[in-house]
Amino acid sequence: MKKIFVSSVVWVVALLVGALTLASSHEPKHPVAEKAAPRRQVQVPIKDFSLTDHTGTPFRFSSMRGKVVLVAFVYTTCPDVCPLITASMQSVQRSLNGRERESVRFLSITTDPEIDSPDILKSYAGRYEVDLSNWSFLTGDLKTLQPVWKAFGVKVERKARGLVNHTALTALIDGGGTMRFAYFGASPDPQKVLQDIRALLARP
């Protein structure tokens, strides 16, 4: 009888704690940021393009041939989703072993050329303490960037100065310049991305 009483008390306390937790968790939910980015296998050849990197040096996408390239579309004043994408890429970068690092490149392409000059991109990379030895942050003028966004299927809508709504795409490109995997939304799972990178690296 005593056991039943104790067990009942434990259940009542547990239910009360649960109810209180639910009642107090009134913070708003974020529809994109809270979900792991869905992953899709795709086959989209990406044509060559030219942009400018965070040092102000011209960058050609064709210079990445032979490398597996993780590309993301972000902007530096983004207050929610982009920081998650960049942090996720950084986690992938840090997980690569020495040999893999030789064969993998990282690109962050801005969706807000109005703000993101090479200097601002460099500061952004610095705040994240990104290893820039195999990671380029890219910008250009609007006319140069628009076809690049379109080639990847990224739509960009300027809402206000420094506030841009855009497709949250991270894409994995094989050594031949073809998009093979697309991750949509915030927080692409670094483990899945690593797995996909290693699968592409293993191919002849």
Place this chain on the structure above:
Amino acid sequence: MEILYAQRCLGCHGTSGRGDGPVTSALPVRVPDFHDTVKAKNVVQIRKVIKDGKGIMPAFSPALTNSEVQDMVRMVRVVSQQGREIAWWEKFEPLVWAHCSVPWEFVLGYDQPPQEKGP
């Protein structure tokens, strides 16, 4: 002033400035509680963090005018002292979630995105 906070701060800092906004569960770092940071800093120090960013927090100076930065300073101080109820937040919902949510444009020939497959 409130819109600025709703658009650019709330995701991480939350309705009460406790660093428990909706994005934080996915962040690799802990967002500081305004009650520990803002309350301990003067206006010049707060303005500097907003303008120059810190860690993964964006640097807002390229996007905002000095007057907007000043409004943001005022608002984070208000939030750190008083917080805000959920009802206050709700009126800004469409603005807050205006970022990075455009679906993939199916210009690439994928009317129906392929199912997930192994590598």
